[in-house]
Amino acid sequence: xxxxxxxxxxxxxxPPEPTLLRRIGDTLALFARRSPLSAFWGVVAAxxxxxxxxxxxxxxxxxxxxxxxxxxxxxxxxxLFGTDQVGRDVLxxxxxxxxxxxxxxxxxxxxxxxxxxxxxxxxxxxxxxxDNLSQRxxxxxxxxxxxxxxxxxxxxxxxxxxxxxxxxxxxxIPFGGRxxxxxxxxxxxxxxxxxxxxxxxxxxxxxxxxILPQCVAPFLILATxxxxxxxxxxxxxxxxxxxxxxxxxxxxxxxxxSLNAGLVPPWWLVLFPGLAITxxxxxxxxxxxxxxxxxxxxxxxSV
Amino acid sequence: MLPYILRRLGFxxxxxxxxxxxxxxxxxxxxxxxxxxxxxxxxxxxxxxEQRAHYMAELGLSDPLPVQYxxxxxxxxxxxxxxxxxxxxxxxxxxxxxxxLTAQIAFLSVLLSWVVGIPVAIVxxxxxxxxxxxxxxxxxxxxxxxxxxxxxxxxxLGLLFAFGYRAPLTGASLLEDPWTTLQMIIxxxxxxxxxxxxxxxxxxRSSLLxxxxxxxxxxxxxxxxxxRAVISLHALPNALLPVITLSGVLLGFVLAGSIPVxxxxxxxxxxxxxxxxxxxxxxxxxQNLVFLYAIVFVALNIMIDILIAxxxxxxxxx
Numbered sequence: 209x210x211x212x213x214x215x216x217x218x219x220x221x222x223p224p225e226p227t228l229l230r231r232i233g234d235t236l237a238l239f240a241r242r243s244p245l246s247a248f249w250g251v252v253a254a255x256x257x258x259x260x261x262x263x264x265x266x267x268x269x270x271x272x273x274x275x276x277x278x279x280x281x282x283x284x285x286x287x288l289f290g291t292d293q294v295g296r297d298v299l300x301x302x303x304x305x306x307x308x309x310x311x312x313x314x315x316x317x318x319x320x321x322x323x324x325x326x327x328x329x330x331x332x333x334x335x336x337x338x339d340n341l342s343q344r345x346x347x348x349x350x351x352x353x354x355x356x357x358x359x360x361x362x363x364x365x366x367x368x369x370x371x372x373x374x375x376x377x378x379x380x381i382p383f384g385g386r387x388x389x390x391x392x393x394x395x396x397x398x399x400x401x402x403x404x405x406x407x408x409x410x411x412x413x414x415x416x417x418x419i420l421p422q423c424v425a426p427f428l429i430l431a432t433x434x435x436x437x438x439x440x441x442x443x444x445x446x447x448x449x450x451x452x453x454x455x456x457x458x459x460x461x462x463x464x465x466s467l468n469a470g471l472v473p474p475w476w477l478v479l480f481p482g483l484a485i486t487x488x489x490x491x492x493x494x495x496x497x498x499x500x501x502x503x504x505x506x507x508x509x510s511v
Numbered sequence: 512m513l514p515y516i517l518r519r520l521g522f523x524x525x526x527x528x529x530x531x532x533x534x535x536x537x538x539x540x541x542x543x544x545x546x547x548x549x550x551x552x553x554x555x556x557x558x559x560x561e562q563r564a565h566y567m568a569e570l571g572l573s574d575p576l577p578v579q580y581x582x583x584x585x586x587x588x589x590x591x592x593x594x595x596x597x598x599x600x601x602x603x604x605x606x607x608x609x610x611x612l613t614a615q616i617a618f619l620s621v622l623l624s625w626v627v628g629i630p631v632a633i634v635x636x637x638x639x640x641x642x643x644x645x646x647x648x649x650x651x652x653x654x655x656x657x658x659x660x661x662x663x664x665x666x667x668l669g670l671l672f673a674f675g676y677r678a679p680l681t682g683a684s685l686l687e688d689p690w691t692t693l694q695m696i697i698x699x700x701x702x703x704x705x706x707x708x709x710x711x712x713x714x715x716r717s718s719l720l721x722x723x724x725x726x727x728x729x730x731x732x733x734x735x736x737x738x739r740a741v742i743s744l745h746a747l748p749n750a751l752l753p754v755i756t757l758s759g760v761l762l763g764f765v766l767a768g769s770i771p772v773x774x775x776x777x778x779x780x781x782x783x784x785x786x787x788x789x790x791x792x793x794x795x796x797x798q799n800l801v802f803l804y805a806i807v808f809v810a811l812n813i814m815i816d817i818l819i820a821x822x823x824x825x826x827x828x829x
Contacts, residue, residue, distance in 0.1 A: 345529075347526060353767030354767065355767035356770075356805070357537075360534070363792065448770065448789055449789065463660070463664065467774075472668070472671060475668055478665060479665070482662075486656050486661070489655075490652065490653060493652065
């Protein structure tokens with residue numbers, strides 16, 4: 209009746225079951241081995257996401273607080289990135305901007321791609337006149353350059369965070385629709401789906417139990433691939449004054465603000481927000497490439 | 512060839528019709544009161560009930576939506592694009608005055624994207640995974656991530672700091688004063704051109720890599736042609752077909768991208784007009800400009816399709 213007996217026995221009988229955490233860890237290790245470059249940028253992307261989530265803790269100052277003793281100070285004299293024309297700390301604004309930009313981009317891509325994917329799934333599954341009409345509708349939506357469509361929608365709906373998300377999401381719908389539709393069309397003809405149909409599976413069961421799982425990988429690839437585009441559209445909307453209204457710090461707003469800071473904008477007001485956009489988009493694009501190559505090597509170079 | 516062109520044009524007309532409906536739905540039916548947009552939230556609350564009804568009737572906003580839609584389409588067909596609320600110039604005059612500048616920027620940027628993108632892709636594809644190839648690939652990925660308008664702001668700042676130079680803000684036409692015009696368009700064209708060059712180089716590289724492996728290229732090599740002739744006479748013409756299509760799609764990005772980029776450079780083109788319409792909440796001008804951009808985009812794509820069909824007979828007979 210010793211302590212060691214009671215603890216050792218169950219471990220000997222039940223083989224160690226890999227926990228969820230362990231499995232995720234293994235997948236990540238595989239990812240890092242296969243494409244170290246993507247893994248590096250994945251770490252950068254993760255760091256950016258962490259900064260965005262914990263922005264209030266990371267930022268040294270309140271991003272909205274004006275300080276009239278510290279107006280327009282270059283980096284070094286006040287704060288790491290300097291201050292803007294009303295004395296707000298640029299570093300804190302860039303950090304808080306990451307929160308807004310990432311939230312809006314992620315929400316817009318998820319919303320738009322999901323809606324598009326469901327629509328495309330229905331098109332591929334039902335076909336016929338519904339499919340025809342839907343294809344035309346998506347073509348009409350794609351007849352606008354992304355940014356112009358987003359601008360028009362954002363302007364018509366009026367300023368606000370929700371508006372910007374919806375505006376960007378709508379421009380993403382046709383992409384999700386077309387890709388997932390073609391996936392469904394090819395999966396539908398596969399033997400395992402026909403087998404399920406032969407066994408008497410209902411339409412709904414076929415669609416959700418057999419076809420939907422095949423759409424997950426393309427969906428993830430598509431969503432990560434479009435995150436970078438969404439961030440750039442969000443910044444452009446902010447720059448053009450139809451994004452999230454000031455004083456909320458977003459990278460686009462900050463760049464637009466810098467043009468109002470006098471005849472010649474101070475370089476630090478221009479450099480840092482744009483650098484933040486570039487590094488973030490680069491990180492997510494390269495991470496997306498890595499995810500695509502891992503989930504579906506056949507798609508290398510496409511999507 | 513003719514049947515293909517006719518079919519493509521008919522299809523284009525259908526698309527323009529659909530696009531007009533989308534524009535109308537966005538600008539008129541989506542929530543958001545045009546009167547609020549015109550007078551601002553404060554001005555709107557100060558208007559009395561009768562005044563609101565009066566303005567709505569005057570602007571034709573109290574008619575049924577189908578009537579409004581048909582009137583708008585009729586106006587456009589007659590060439591009446593209306594007036595801005597804030598400027599004396601009519602929209603049609605504004606487009607004629609500012610349009611050429613943006614068109615020149617777009618043309619020059621496409622030219623630049625090919626001049627930069629194609630040679631780079633050839634070097635890259637001929638020695639895949641060499642140092643040069645890796646640098647090219649990194650640069651093309653980098654330029655996909657750089658927002659054009661930010662690059663534009665940096666260029667403006669850099670030129671100002673280094674040389675005290677600022678591009679002229681008001682310009683003459685290309686014919687009267689080509690030097691001023693060139694100074695105005697070169698900045699936006701470089702920024703937009705580099706952005707496109709990144710896509711073009713990526714596409715041309717992968718397309719070339721595919722074509723080089725084809726049998727007919729090996730045949731050309733086997734019969735003793737030099738490397739230069741094989742690439743430029745045999746591989747390149749076929750490899751460039753998808754690049755041409757991509758270039759057409761990218762033109763749409765140039766049209767849209769020129770809005771923030773012209774703002775960054777202070778270029779008085781159509782993009783600046785679009786920016787002005789947006790910041791003044793000028794709904795009707797915006798509606799017509801958005802429609803114009805969409806029509807230009809559709810028309811360009813039809814032209815590219817016809818060009819591709821002319822270059823590649825397989826497409827005509829599909």
